[in-house]
Amino acid sequence: MPRGLAAEATALDDGDVLRAVRKEFALDDGTVYLDGNSLGALPRTVAGRLAEVVGDEWGRLRIRSWTESGWWEAPERVGDRVGRLVGAAPGQIVVGDSTSVNVFKAVVAAVRLAGPGRDEVLVDAATFPTDGYVAASAARMTGCRIREADARDIPGEAGPRTAVALVNHVDYRSGRLHDLAGTTAAVHAAGARVVWDLCHSAGALPVALDAHGVDLAVGCTYKYLNGGPGAPAYLYVRRDLQPRFDSPLPGWNSHTDPFAMDSAYAPADGAARGRVGTPEILSLLALDAALDVWDDVALTAVRTKSLALTDFFLRCVEAYAPEGRVESITPAAHAERGSQVSLRCADGAAGVMAELIRRGVVGDFRRPDVLRFGFTPLYTGFAEALRAARVLGEVLAG
Amino acid sequence: MPRGLAAEATALDDGDVLRAVRKEFALDDGTVYLDGNSLGALPRTVAGRLAEVVGDEWGRLRIRSWTESGWWEAPERVGDRVGRLVGAAPGQIVVGDSTSVNVFKAVVAAVRLAGPGRDEVLVDAATFPTDGYVAASAARMTGCRIREADARDIPGEAGPRTAVALVNHVDYRSGRLHDLAGTTAAVHAAGARVVWDLCHSAGALPVALDAHGVDLAVGCTYKYLNGGPGAPAYLYVRRDLQPRFDSPLPGWNSHTDPFAMDSAYAPADGAARGRVGTPEILSLLALDAALDVWDDVALTAVRTKSLALTDFFLRCVEAYAPEGRVESITPAAHAERGSQVSLRCADGAAGVMAELIRRGVVGDFRRPDVLRFGFTPLYTGFAEALRAARVLGEVLAG
Numbered sequence: 001m002p003r004g005l006a007a008e009a010t011a012l013d014d015g016d017v018l019r020a021v022r023k024e025f026a027l028d029d030g031t032v033y034l035d036g037n038s039l040g041a042l043p044r045t046v047a048g049r050l051a052e053v054v055g056d057e058w059g060r061l062r063i064r065s066w067t068e069s070g071w072w073e074a075p076e077r078v079g080d081r082v083g084r085l086v087g088a089a090p091g092q093i094v095v096g097d098s099t100s101v102n103v104f105k106a107v108v109a110a111v112r113l114a115g116p117g118r119d120e121v122l123v124d125a126a127t128f129p130t131d132g133y134v135a136a137s138a139a140r141m142t143g144c145r146i147r148e149a150d151a152r153d154i155p156g157e158a159g160p161r162t163a164v165a166l167v168n169h170v171d172y173r174s175g176r177l178h179d180l181a182g183t184t185a186a187v188h189a190a191g192a193r194v195v196w197d198l199c200h201s202a203g204a205l206p207v208a209l210d211a212h213g214v215d216l217a218v219g220c221t222y223k224y225l226n227g228g229p230g231a232p233a234y235l236y237v238r239r240d241l242q243p244r245f246d247s248p249l250p251g252w253n254s255h256t257d258p259f260a261m262d263s264a265y266a267p268a269d270g271a272a273r274g275r276v277g278t279p280e281i282l283s284l285l286a287l288d289a290a291l292d293v294w295d296d297v298a299l300t301a302v303r304t305k306s307l308a309l310t311d312f313f314l315r316c317v318e319a320y321a322p323e324g325r326v327e328s329i330t331p332a333a334h335a336e337r338g339s340q341v342s343l344r345c346a347d348g349a350a351g352v353m354a355e356l357i358r359r360g361v362v363g364d365f366r367r368p369d370v371l372r373f374g375f376t377p378l379y380t381g382f383a384e385a386l387r388a389a390r391v392l393g394e395v396l397a398g
Numbered sequence: 399m400p401r402g403l404a405a406e407a408t409a410l411d412d413g414d415v416l417r418a419v420r421k422e423f424a425l426d427d428g429t430v431y432l433d434g435n436s437l438g439a440l441p442r443t444v445a446g447r448l449a450e451v452v453g454d455e456w457g458r459l460r461i462r463s464w465t466e467s468g469w470w471e472a473p474e475r476v477g478d479r480v481g482r483l484v485g486a487a488p489g490q491i492v493v494g495d496s497t498s499v500n501v502f503k504a505v506v507a508a509v510r511l512a513g514p515g516r517d518e519v520l521v522d523a524a525t526f527p528t529d530g531y532v533a534a535s536a537a538r539m540t541g542c543r544i545r546e547a548d549a550r551d552i553p554g555e556a557g558p559r560t561a562v563a564l565v566n567h568v569d570y571r572s573g574r575l576h577d578l579a580g581t582t583a584a585v586h587a588a589g590a591r592v593v594w595d596l597c598h599s600a601g602a603l604p605v606a607l608d609a610h611g612v613d614l615a616v617g618c619t620y621k622y623l624n625g626g627p628g629a630p631a632y633l634y635v636r637r638d639l640q641p642r643f644d645s646p647l648p649g650w651n652s653h654t655d656p657f658a659m660d661s662a663y664a665p666a667d668g669a670a671r672g673r674v675g676t677p678e679i680l681s682l683l684a685l686d687a688a689l690d691v692w693d694d695v696a697l698t699a700v701r702t703k704s705l706a707l708t709d710f711f712l713r714c715v716e717a718y719a720p721e722g723r724v725e726s727i728t729p730a731a732h733a734e735r736g737s738q739v740s741l742r743c744a745d746g747a748a749g750v751m752a753e754l755i756r757r758g759v760v761g762d763f764r765r766p767d768v769l770r771f772g773f774t775p776l777y778t779g780f781a782e783a784l785r786a787a788r789v790l791g792e793v794l795a796g
Contacts, residue, residue: 024455035461042686050452050680051445058627059424059440063433063760071627098675100649101499110537125661130650130675135648141506141539194629222676228468229456229679248535250500252528260765262570263523265531275526277496278620280681281627282448362461364599367658 005316005386012308012382017301020296020377025226026295027092032384032391034363035185037200037340040226040290049289053282065139074288075232075253075279076271081291082221082234084200085299092239094271095221095287096279099199099233101249102218103125105274106235107166108248109140110193111132113241114163118192119144122158122165124151128172130195135166141248151178155186161247162192169207170200170338173366175330177201177338181212188213199223204306204339204377206299209236210325216241223296224339235274241271293378299354305377306339313341313385320393326371342366342372345396355395361388403784410706410780415699417462420441420777422691430782430789432761435598435738435772438624447687451680472686473630473651473677474669477691480619480632483697484596485606488576490637492669493619493685494677497597497631498528499647500616503672504633505536505564506646508591511639512561516590517542520563521554522549524568533564537708539646549576553584560590562613567605568598568736571764573728575599575736580609586611590707597621602704602775604697607634613690614639622737622774625685633672640668649674691776703775704737711739711771711783718791724769738772740764743794753793759786 013019026042027033033041033216057065068071079093085231086093097105107121108120114243121139125148132148139146149157154165165187170177180196187194193215197309200208203224209217221227248265252258267273314328326343345352346369353365365372373388411417411734424440425431431439455463477491484491495503505519507532519537521530523546531548537544552563563585568575578594585592594615599605601622607615615634619625636644645665650656651673654666665671712726724741743750744767751763761771771786 026453026574029458033460036679039461039464041460042452047449047452047457050448052706053686054445054448054626056442057425059445060427062431062439063437063762064755065627066437095496097499098677100651100675101495101647103707104647127661128650129653129656129659129661129663132661133648133650133653136663141646220676223504228452229463230676230682231680232678233675248539249494249499250504250531250535252526253498255527255531258527260608261527263527263530265527265534273662278497278628279496280630280678282684283678283681284628285541286452286680330539357462364461 005319009382009386012312016381018297018377019381020362021297022381024214025379027379029180030360032361032379032388034361034373034375034388036376036383037223037372038364039222039229040224040376043290043293043380045292046286046289050282050286053285065237068238072282074281074284075275078284078288078291079234079271081188082225085225086202086236087206087210088236091208091270093234093236094274095234095284096232099220101216102140102233102235103131103134103166104125105247105249106195106216107135107164107217108142110164110195111138111142111144111246112246113193113244115191118161118163120161120163121146121246122150122154122162124154124167125149125170126151126173127166127168128197128199131166131168155183157189158187158192162185162190164193164195166195168197168200172200173342173370175338175340175342177336179216180207183214183221184214200338205303214238214266219288226290228283228290230283231287232280237271237274242270245273247273249276253277297378298315300378306375307334307337309375309377309380309382309385310337310339312382313375313389316386316389317343317392318388322378322393322396325396329370339377343371344369345371352395356391359391359395361391400744403717407780407784410710414703415780416695416703416775417779419691419695420779423777425777427450428758430786431611431772432759432773432778432786434774435621435770436762437620437627438622439690439772441624441691442628443690444684444687448684449678451683454533463697465784469679472682473673476671476686479686480623481690483623484600484634485604485608486634487608489635489668491632492672493630493682494673495539495631497616497618498532500631500633501529501532501564501595502536503645503647504593504614505533505562505614506540506560507643509536509540509542509592509734510644511591511642513589516559518559518561519544520552521546521548522565524549525564525566526572526595528575529564553581556585556588556590560588562591564593564595564596566595570598571740571768573736573738573740575734578605578612578739581613584609585609587716588605596755598736603701605691606618619685623692624688624691625689626681627722628681629685630678630682635669635672640671643671645671647674651675670776695776696782700775704773705732707773707775707778707780707783708737708739710723711773711787713743714784714787715790718787720791721793727768737775738770741769742767750793754789757789757793759789
């Protein structure tokens, strides 16, 4: 059976329509990098572009670059590039701040959009912690209460008191993909708003924000979008909601005429209303360069390969891992799977991951017992999936 | 008289103890750059360090750099470096987010520190707009009201209803330096807290946060600290207040054990409590490199040179500018002057600045009628101050 898997990996790699994209990343060290769901690999275009931004735009033009190098508009311009990857027409996404800060903006703004009597913020109970912490702060500061629910139950849990539901599109721990279309429709039917966290789906599978009428969304850009460590996050505000988007962080960058230096706040129209302070340009323009790798990539091809990779990896794990040592907590059904495989390893998971990394297979460990393997279709191949499972089997057997 | 000024400029440059520091900046294009109070010039160390961060830390080590390259602790480590420049002992400053976001954290936290019955946020009436906008949001979300007062009057205006006063150390428009020690003492005597905005003072003159018992402070790093476009801001929380610092943005980076991924929020001790989400590492480490230029620089020498530069520039303007065309709105008294000179130019100020820039003298224009000239003691010389005034005279005469 292992020999059959090797031949299959070769055939799958040979038929991979995205295979050429890998060359655009700095990945020649023999490592099997399966942590792109935490920090995406380096696109080769970034170093040169960043050197130009530093040397020429900052170093030579200095302050003039705010206008002459397009720095001022970069948050909206790069936002539109992200928009293409998450199904958002131009003018609805702005890049800047961290995901946490954007969750705060989105949840507070959603509460302010809610009708009277709606004082409940419904939160995905298994959420990445920051969303829960920040939603609790948003609730505290707007007179709401928090109620937790399993993300799968949110369609039924949203009710007449619900102002907003905050849901992860893909669960960071299990890799479970939640139903964006159905949940959005159900929350809307209950008269509430929905904020989607796209951190673990954007760039890993097609997201259709506009098509499903999502109200607000946030996400980071350093995972499947490969924007670099701590690359700025983004905020989506559906176009028709923008005139009523009432930000709790009305910094001067969101003013309709920032350089009027007016003491009275008057919010900008459009996505810029979600801006706050001066954007961290070096990180933002590194992301901008990193997005170049997406220019000729179809998200449908990414999704097809992602599912093939995770299917194949799961079969390889079954073939190589000693019986009973690991168990997948990632759903088998394609409709419920993101682009990672999470294996529960009851016995010594932290040590197993450390040894995997030592042997050149980089995933990550989430307490208390989860081994996470992220599959980035732009640069991960099938032979790598096979090797990762084989090394995992050796480590577990060892 | 002009000939005398030229000889004086030469003598002053010859006696300048900071003269050698200029070589550490990319400033060989013949421009007189007097906009370092908006965007500091590029320190030469940055390009190489950033190339290493991108190529080696992100490109080769990838996710491992969060621990192996010290990325995780960088906000506190760089915060301590900023601390040395603003009179803060280690462990009280964290770098990250924008100034606007930090104003929100600081004002909300200060309100939460206030005793019962204190529901007034006192704001410097001439503040840089973002502070006012964000303070208004903080007040709205904590049940407070905003009251504006001239920064010079805040000592007398703080009263029994005041929760916090938000004051600029140096006014961005006029360059007026406010009394940090006296204002802090007066606000404290009224039983309130004070948040200082150091954007236009840090790196331009000595700031003594600890010595004067300041409660909270914020500032940017892209002006006199030369951290690069949109470089991350910082937050100071005095050590004894940290255990009661209750952040409105409790992102996972501020958790006492972030990787426990606990659904319950438990804040970290120390400066890390002011963190929010994942920091923008490229911008943060560019700032880190930029701070190297300060290693052997004494803030007292910076202040001495700054006052000499602005004194000299004012005399040169008096010598070269046609009578009555410009008037300084920057205080003549040293104790009230930051490190910029602002000239009111009632007639065509925008066009005057555009022409100055065309002729290689870069300041900036603030509506409706202010020409701003920032003097950065690390890299601005006296002959440059003279040239700027001479060209200004020519433009005004032309």
